[in-house]
Amino acid sequence: MTSTESDVLVVGAGPAGSTVASYLARAGLDVRVLEKSAFPREKVCGDGLTPRAVHELMALGVDIDAPGWFRSRGLRLVGGGRTLEMPWSELTNLPPFGLVRPRRDFDETLARHAVRSGAALVENTKVTAPLTDDRTGRVIGVATDGGTHTARLVVAADGASSRLAVALGMRPRAGRPIGVAARRYFRGPRHDDDHLETWLDLGPAAYGWMFGVGDGTCNVGVALLSKAHADYRRLLRRWLETLPAGWGFTEENATGPLRGAALPMGFSRQPHYRPGLVLVGDSGGMVNPMNGEGIAYAMEAARIAAGTIVQALGPSSDAARAERLLASYPRALKAAHGGHFTLGRWFVSAIENPRIMRMATRQGMSRPALMRFTIKLLGNLTDPRGATATDRLAHALARMTPSS
Incomplete structure (x- = not known):
C-alpha cells in the first residue's frame, strides 16, 4: 500500500477532471489525477462539440488544428416533414464552428494535455472511499485499491454515478431530469x-x-x-x-x-462544494437540459472551479479566507448557468407532453426565424453583449428565471 499527498486531488480524468487539472497545474499547484481506467478508453457521447465547447478547448490551449478533429459548419434539423440548415452563429465570444472527435480520443487528448501542463496522471486506480477528518468531517483525501491519497482539496470529476459523492451522502436531487x-x-x-x-x-x-x-x-x-x-x-x-x-x-x-x-441534467446533484470537496462536470449534474450537451458545461465549470481554487490555495490565503472563496464556487456556477438550466427543466417538462412536442416541432420547423431563436436559446449560443434582439431576449429570459 502506498500513500501520497498533493495540493489538489482530482478523481476522474474525463473532460471536467482533465480541464481543472490543467489549469491548476499551470498555476503551480501540485495536482494528481486518479483515473479508474487506462487510456484509450470508451465513453458514451454524441462526440459533437458546439462552439461553446470549442471555445473552452481554445482557452485551454488544446491544438484543434492537429489531426483527428473534424469541423462542423452548423446544425441540420429534421422534423415535421421539413429540413432546416443553420450555420453556427457569428458571435463575438465564440468561434463560428463546431468540432467532432470520438471520446476515445478526446478524453485522452485532454488527459495528456493536463500531464504536459504539469499534473500527475495515475491510471488504473479505483477510488474506493473518501477520507474525512474525524473531528470536522472535512474531506482530506481518498482511499484507492492501491493505497491512500491525501490533499488540501479533492475535486470529484467521477461522472454521473459519482461514487465519491454518493459515499458522502450527496445523492441526486429529486425531481431533476x-x-x-x-x-x-x-x-x-x-x-x-x-x-x-x-x-x-x-x-x-x-x-x-x-x-x-x-x-x-x-x-x-x-x-x-x-x-x-x-x-x-x-x-x-x-x-x-x-x-x-x-x-x-x-x-x-x-x-x-x-x-x-x-x-444528469440541470445541476441534479448539489451542493457543488462541501468542505474539502468540489464537484465538476457530470458529478454535479452539469448537463444542459435543453439539448443534452455536457462537455462544454463540464469544461466551463472546471475553469471556474480552477480559478476559485487557485485563489483559495494561494500563499496569501489563510484557512478562513480559503473556505470563503471555495464556498463561493456554487454561486459562481449558478450565476453562469442557473437561470438557463432552470429554463431547461421547464422546457423538458413541457415536451414530455406528446401534443406539445408535436406542435412545437411543426410550428418551429415551418418558421425558420423562430427556430433559429429557439436553437440559440436551447444551445446557449448567444452574444453576452446582446448584439441582436434575439440575444437580448435570450439573456433577459435567463436573467429573470430563478436558479436553483
Missing part, C-alpha cells in the same frame, strides 16, 4: 457531413442524431428522458429502420456495440 443517451458507430457515406444532424420526430422528450466523424464512420444515437423511454435500444432500432438504406446504418456496417449512459 435524468436523460439517457445511446450511440453506435457505423461505416457509411455520411462520415464527412459537415453539419450536426438532429431528428426531432422520435417521440416526446426524445431526439436522434447523426454526426459525421470524418474517418469513415458516423456516430448515430438517441437522447431521451429516462422515464419517457426506458427501452432506448428499441427507440434507436425503430428510427434506423426508417432511414435510407444507402446511408449504411445497418448491422453489417456497425463497427461496435450499442452503448448507453445517463445524462
Whole structure:
C-alpha cells in the first residue's frame, strides 16, 4: 500500500477532471489525477462539440488544428416533414464552428494535455472511499485499491454515478431530469457531413442524431428522458429502420456495440462544494437540459472551479479566507448557468407532453426565424453583449428565471 499527498486531488480524468487539472497545474499547484481506467478508453457521447465547447478547448490551449478533429459548419434539423440548415452563429465570444472527435480520443487528448501542463496522471486506480477528518468531517483525501491519497482539496470529476459523492451522502436531487443517451458507430457515406444532424420526430422528450466523424464512420444515437423511454435500444432500432438504406446504418456496417449512459441534467446533484470537496462536470449534474450537451458545461465549470481554487490555495490565503472563496464556487456556477438550466427543466417538462412536442416541432420547423431563436436559446449560443434582439431576449429570459 502506498500513500501520497498533493495540493489538489482530482478523481476522474474525463473532460471536467482533465480541464481543472490543467489549469491548476499551470498555476503551480501540485495536482494528481486518479483515473479508474487506462487510456484509450470508451465513453458514451454524441462526440459533437458546439462552439461553446470549442471555445473552452481554445482557452485551454488544446491544438484543434492537429489531426483527428473534424469541423462542423452548423446544425441540420429534421422534423415535421421539413429540413432546416443553420450555420453556427457569428458571435463575438465564440468561434463560428463546431468540432467532432470520438471520446476515445478526446478524453485522452485532454488527459495528456493536463500531464504536459504539469499534473500527475495515475491510471488504473479505483477510488474506493473518501477520507474525512474525524473531528470536522472535512474531506482530506481518498482511499484507492492501491493505497491512500491525501490533499488540501479533492475535486470529484467521477461522472454521473459519482461514487465519491454518493459515499458522502450527496445523492441526486429529486425531481431533476435524468436523460439517457445511446450511440453506435457505423461505416457509411455520411462520415464527412459537415453539419450536426438532429431528428426531432422520435417521440416526446426524445431526439436522434447523426454526426459525421470524418474517418469513415458516423456516430448515430438517441437522447431521451429516462422515464419517457426506458427501452432506448428499441427507440434507436425503430428510427434506423426508417432511414435510407444507402446511408449504411445497418448491422453489417456497425463497427461496435450499442452503448448507453445517463445524462444528469440541470445541476441534479448539489451542493457543488462541501468542505474539502468540489464537484465538476457530470458529478454535479452539469448537463444542459435543453439539448443534452455536457462537455462544454463540464469544461466551463472546471475553469471556474480552477480559478476559485487557485485563489483559495494561494500563499496569501489563510484557512478562513480559503473556505470563503471555495464556498463561493456554487454561486459562481449558478450565476453562469442557473437561470438557463432552470429554463431547461421547464422546457423538458413541457415536451414530455406528446401534443406539445408535436406542435412545437411543426410550428418551429415551418418558421425558420423562430427556430433559429429557439436553437440559440436551447444551445446557449448567444452574444453576452446582446448584439441582436434575439440575444437580448435570450439573456433577459435567463436573467429573470430563478436558479436553483
